[in-house]
Amino acid sequence: MCDTVNRCEAQLAEWVGAAFRAAFGEAAGLEAARVQAATDPRFGDFQCNDAMAAAKRLRQPPRAVAEAVVRALPLPPMLEKVEVAGPGFINLTVSPAWLAGQVAGLAGAPHFGLPDLGRGRTVVLDYSSPNVAKPMHIGHIRSTVIGNAIDRMYRALGFRVIADNHLGDWGTQFGLLIQGYRAFLSDAEREALTVEALERVYVQSYNRSKEEPGWLDACKAELVKLQQGDPENRAIWERFIAISRGEFERVYTRLGVGFDLWRGESFYNDILAETVALLEERGLAVESEGARVVRLEDEGMPVCIVRKSDGGYNYATTDIATVRSRVAEFAPERVVYVTDERQQLHFRQFFAVCAKLGYTTHLEHVWFGLMRLPEGTFSTRQGNVIKLEALLDEAERRALEIIQASNDGMSEDEQRELAAAVGIGAIKYADLSHDPQTLIVFTWEKALALEGNSGPYLQYAHARVCSLLDKYTALVPGRDPQASPLLLAEPVEKALALQLMQFPAAVVRAAEAYKPNVLADYLFGLSQTYSSFYQRSPVLKAEPEVRDSRIRLCAMVAQVLAEGLGLLGIRAPRRI
RNA sequence: GCCCCUGUAGCUCAGUCGGAUAGAGCAACGGAUUUCUAAUCCGUGGGUCGCAGGUUCAAGUCCUGCCAGGGGCGCCA
Numbered sequence: 001m002c003d004t005v006n007r008c009e010a011q012l013a014e015w016v017g018a019a020f021r022a023a024f025g026e027a028a029g030l031e032a033a034r035v036q037a038a039t040d041p042r043f044g045d046f047q048c049n050d051a052m053a054a055a056k057r058l059r060q061p062p063r064a065v066a067e068a069v070v071r072a073l074p075l076p077p078m079l080e081k082v083e084v085a086g087p088g089f090i091n092l093t094v095s096p097a098w099l100a101g102q103v104a105g106l107a108g109a110p111h112f113g114l115p116d117l118g119r120g121r122t123v124v125l126d127y128s129s130p131n132v133a134k135p136m137h138i139g140h141i142r143s144t145v146i147g148n149a150i151d152r153m154y155r156a157l158g159f160r161v162i163a164d165n166h167l168g169d170w171g172t173q174f175g176l177l178i179q180g181y182r183a184f185l186s187d188a189e190r191e192a193l194t195v196e197a198l199e200r201v202y203v204q205s206y207n208r209s210k211e212e213p214g215w216l217d218a219c220k221a222e223l224v225k226l227q228q229g230d231p232e233n234r235a236i237w238e239r240f241i242a243i244s245r246g247e248f249e250r251v252y253t254r255l256g257v258g259f260d261l262w263r264g265e266s267f268y269n270d271i272l273a274e275t276v277a278l279l280e281e282r283g284l285a286v287e288s289e290g291a292r293v294v295r296l297e298d299e300g301m302p303v304c305i306v307r308k309s310d311g312g313y314n315y316a317t318t319d320i321a322t323v324r325s326r327v328a329e330f331a332p333e334r335v336v337y338v339t340d341e342r343q344q345l346h347f348r349q350f351f352a353v354c355a356k357l358g359y360t361t362h363l364e365h366v367w368f369g370l371m372r373l374p375e376g377t378f379s380t381r382q383g384n385v386i387k388l389e390a391l392l393d394e395a396e397r398r399a400l401e402i403i404q405a406s407n408d409g410m411s412e413d414e415q416r417e418l419a420a421a422v423g424i425g426a427i428k429y430a431d432l433s434h435d436p437q438t439l440i441v442f443t444w445e446k447a448l449a450l451e452g453n454s455g456p457y458l459q460y461a462h463a464r465v466c467s468l469l470d471k472y473t474a475l476v477p478g479r480d481p482q483a484s485p486l487l488l489a490e491p492v493e494k495a496l497a498l499q500l501m502q503f504p505a506a507v508v509r510a511a512e513a514y515k516p517n518v519l520a521d522y523l524f525g526l527s528q529t530y531s532s533f534y535q536r537s538p539v540l541k542a543e544p545e546v547r548d549s550r551i552r553l554c555a556m557v558a559q560v561l562a563e564g565l566g567l568l569g570i571r572a573p574r575r576i
Numbered sequence: 577g578c579c580c581c582u583g584u585a586g587c588u589c590a591g592u593c594g595g596a597u598a599g600a601g602c603a604a605c606g607g608a609u610u611u612c613u614a615a616u617c618c619g620u621g622g623g624u625c626g627c628a629g630g631u632u633c634a635a636g637u638c639c640u641g642c643c644a645g646g647g648g649c650g651c652c653a
Contacts, residue, residue, distance in 0.1 A: 039596070049595055052633070062633065086596050087633065131653085168653070265653090291651055300579085301649090308651045315653050344580060345648055369581080370647075402615070422615090433601095434589070437581065439646060445602095446588070451615050452601040453589085460615050468612055475612095509592065521590060524600080535608090535617040576613075 007113075008102040008501050009035050009046070012092060015076055016048045022072035024058060024065075035092065037502060041491070044081065044091035045099075045498055052088040062088030096494060100486035103497045106504070107556045111156050112563050113504045118159025124326050125151050125161055127338035128257070131168035132244040132264070133177055133198040136251050136388040138442060139340075142368045145431050147338040148257045148569045149516040150366070156567055157511055162260050162330055165248075166322070169241050169264030173202065175223030178236050179215070180205030195247045198240060254392055255424060256569055268321040272313045275321040276306050284356050294353050304349040319350045320357075327361055334362040336514070341367045341437070366514040369439035386442070395423030395448050402450060403576075410575075421571040422456050423448070429455030432568050433520040453524050455570055458561060461527040461534075463576035465558040468539055470574075472551045475540055481555070484548035492533045496553055499526050503560050507567060516568055523564045530557050 016033035038047045051066035058065055066088040075082060078098035083091050106113035127147025130136050147163075154161045180201040181190070189197055209216040226233040245262070252258065276292055279285035285292045290309030296302065306317045326335060337347060347365035354363060373386075400419035403410070410418070430447045434440065450456045472481070488494045506522035509515075539550040565572040 034593075036592075043596075047595090052595075055633080089596065171653075173652090289650075293650075303650060305651050310651080312651085314651065318653095339653095341581070341647060343648090343653075346653080348580095367581090372646090406613085406615085408613090438589080439582070441588090443588095449602080454601085454615085456615055457601095460613080464613055464616085471612060505592095513592090517590080518592085521600090524590095528600085531616060532618090534612080538612070540612050576615075 008106075009505070011078065012046055012094070013048075015073070015079070016050070016069070016090065016092075019069045019072045020050070020054070023068040024054075027058060037498065038091065041495065043085060043089065044083070044093040045494075046092040046094070048090040048092070049088075051084075051090055055088065066090050096488040099494065099497050099501070100488055103500050103556060104486060104552075106501065107559060112500075112556075112560055114156055114158075114507055115504060116158040117508070118154060118157045121158075122160040122162065122330055122332040123154055124330055124332045124335040125154070125163045125338070126166050126335065127151070127163070128252075128259075129166040129168065129339070130244075130248060131173075133173070133195065133202060133240050134244075135195050135199060135385075136248065137385040138388055138391055139371055139385075140388060141391070141427070142371060142431055142436070142440070143338045143340070144252075144255065144257055145428050145569065146366070146368060146436050146514075146516060148255070149432055149519075149567065150336065150338065150511070150514055152567045152569055153507060153511040153516070153519070157508070162326075162332070163258070164261040164263055164326075165259040167241075167244075167262060167264035170266040170269065170318075172223060174226055174237055174240070175219035175221075176205040176209060177202055177240065178222040178226065178233055179219040180208075181236060193239065193243050195244055198243065251388055251392070254389075254420070255428070256571070263322075265315075265318045265322075268318055268325060271321045271325065272317050275317060275324060276313070278357070279306055279320075279353070282357065284353065294356070296349060296352050299348075299352045301345070301349055301352065304353055306353075316346065316350050316353070319346075320353055323350075323354050323359060323361070323363070327359060332361060334364055336364045336366055338366045338368070340370055342370070343367065364514070366436065368436035371440045371442050373442055391427065391447065392424060394444065395427050396420050397423075398448050399423035399426070399450070399456075418573055418576065421573050422450070422459060422576070425455035425459055425565075425570040426450055427455075428568065428570050429458070429520065432516040432570075433524070435515060435517050456576075458523055458527050458565060459570070459572060460576050461530050462558060462561040462565065462572045463574060464534060465530065465554050465561070466574040468534075468554050469551065469558060471540055472547075479548075481548040481551045484545060484552070486552050487546065487549040488553075489546075490537060492529065492537060493550070493553060496526075496529050496533055496557065499529055500556050500560055503564065507564075519564060519567060523561065523568075526557065526560060526564075530561075 013033045013035040016035055020033060033048055033050050035046050035048045038044050051069055052062040055062035055065045063084065066084040070082050070084055070090060078094055079092060080095040081093035085091050125147060127150070128140065128144040130140050151161055151163050177198065181198075184201050184204050185197060205215075205219065209219060222233060226237055241264070276285060279294060280292070284294050285306050286295065288303065291305050292307035293303040293305050296304055304316050305314060306320070307313055323335065326332060339347075344365065344367055347363075351363045351365070354361075396419045399422040400415060403415050403419055403422070426448055430449060431440070433453060486497075488497050502522065506519055510518035537550065539547060539554060541547075542550060562572045
């Protein structure tokens with residue numbers, strides 16, 4: 001799904017392809033000409049580099065090939081100029097009228113012309129997935145924010161997306177927690193249970209288990225009781241989940257993140273045994289050192305343990321069982337997991353096991369680099385975790401300070417709401433504007449940047465456009481600029497139109513590669529061009545014809561910025 | 577030891593299927609506001625794209641080796 005996404009570019013590519021065939025017939029060996037945005041405006045608007053690649057097959061100098069192509073067909077109306085440059089670049093300059101028609105067409109289409117690639121296709125998206133009984137910290141932000149952006153992009157492209165929050169709600173830690181819950185908490189603390197209390201209980205219980213074997217045994221006994229369905233332990237465990245879920249929901253609400261499903265690991269408990277049985281039936285799971293493992297030598301990987309020597313199951317089993325369940329229930333084309341880089345081997349292993357089981361569903365692990373502090377990795381035990389809520393609070397506080405300083409008659413509530421949009425937007429953008437696979441060293445300064453290449457920069461550009469649109473309506477009430485032609489006389493106007501035209505392709509590229517930063521980069525570039533335009537080209541004060549044309553351009557910029565920020569999960573307030 | 581990722585300006589990072597003189601932001605310096613939101617814009621300085629080979633018309637991008645950093649490698653997830 002890529003080359004033909006941008007219908008506008010496709011028209012150009014089609015013409016160039018026809019010119020190749022006119023000049024060289026099928027000898028050119030081009031399935032389709034590739035046309036891309038020019039690397040420098042001095043070269044025109046678009047360029048095609050295929051002549052240089054074809055030169056070898058044609059046994060002719062690249063420059064001569066390009067010149068023959070350029071001369072092969074008469075210039076169509078959409079092109080103003082076609083010329084050869086350098087070793088054989090074919091540079092295309094489009095006519096402003098054609099360009100205006102193209103962007104106007106996009107502006108009238110849903111999602112500014114995003115193609116409906118996902119029709120009839122289902123994607124299960126597994127992201128965020130925090131652990132029960134632990135507070136969300138800044139390490140969770142990447143999976144949550146990147147996963148959510150992928151979610152939004154795929155939905156906009158027409159996919160049926162099933163976003164599932166695969167909570168860590170099962171496992172050995174619950175023995176420690178239940179035992180500690182009974183021992184360390186007062187009645188009052190148990191009554192008003194919080195995630196903080198649970199976290200404290202866990203650390204305390206863990207430490208004691210290290211010193212006191214008897215304590216560890218007691219914890220294991222509680223775990224077994226839970227697994228066997230003991231009503232009392234079951235009730236406590238459910239309470240842990242309810243308390244945690246309340247906390248998670250609070251954070252997700254602030255982040256504007258939502259899920260279709262909240263199916264934790266425990267959801268699949270009932271099919272773990274049959275999953276291992278299935279693996280054994282197929283001859284895939286074999287005994288090794290008391291455990292059941294699937295050998296993956298042929299795939300060049302270590303064995304994958306699917307049942308521990310104590311009879312318990314581990315995460316690989318749960319993940320395989322989860323695939324079985326999801327395939328049976330949703331028949332997805334793909335299942336996408338968003339987790340940190342440390343789990344790469346695990347995913348490769350259990351993907352391989354699923355392939356051995358005959359699953360053809362495309363399983364994709366989208367991994368991102370760890371977030372660390374300048375002084376090193378953070379961990380609960382070192383006590384240097386930064387809670388996600390603290391980060392959000394700080395972001396909103398800093399945004400509010402700036403908003404209050406430029407106090408222009410907004411009510412207190414409006415200011416607070418705006419601070420939330422700007423603060424959270426800054427945090428999200430700081431993450432989404434980087435390639436997910438880079439390691440991020442967290443600093444408050446970077447995460448909360450409000451100027452330059454930042455979320456607020458884009459929001460500010462958007463708010464300024466909106467302000468212009470409102471003032472236009474007030475200036476000439478009832479007038480519809482759509483009735484006026486889009487002129488694109490100034491270079492910066494043409495640059496804006498060209499950039500607007502790239503929106504669908506940017507979204508598709510970002511979605512395909514699971515890299516929201518591709519979209520973020522695009523939006524930043526558009527905002528830069530717009531800010532430059534805004535600075536040098538008066539809109540409301542221009543002659544009516546120019547004014548109406550420019551306001552149409554502004555309306556399209558507002559549309560794309562709102563749409564694009566929306567796809568990143570960043571709010572775009574009309575006023576800042 | 578083996579596997580994965582990263583190395584681009586002082587700092588943080590972009591760089592599409594190999595294309596033209598490698599781009600942004602921050603920081604520094606110099607400008608722009610009686611004019612549509614200065615969270616802005618315009619300009620200046622700043623580079624051995626980790627190192628060494630190779631592939632080719634063309635390499636930051638592909639291949640090999642090396643160096644440095646991060647992560648992973650059987651019963652945690």
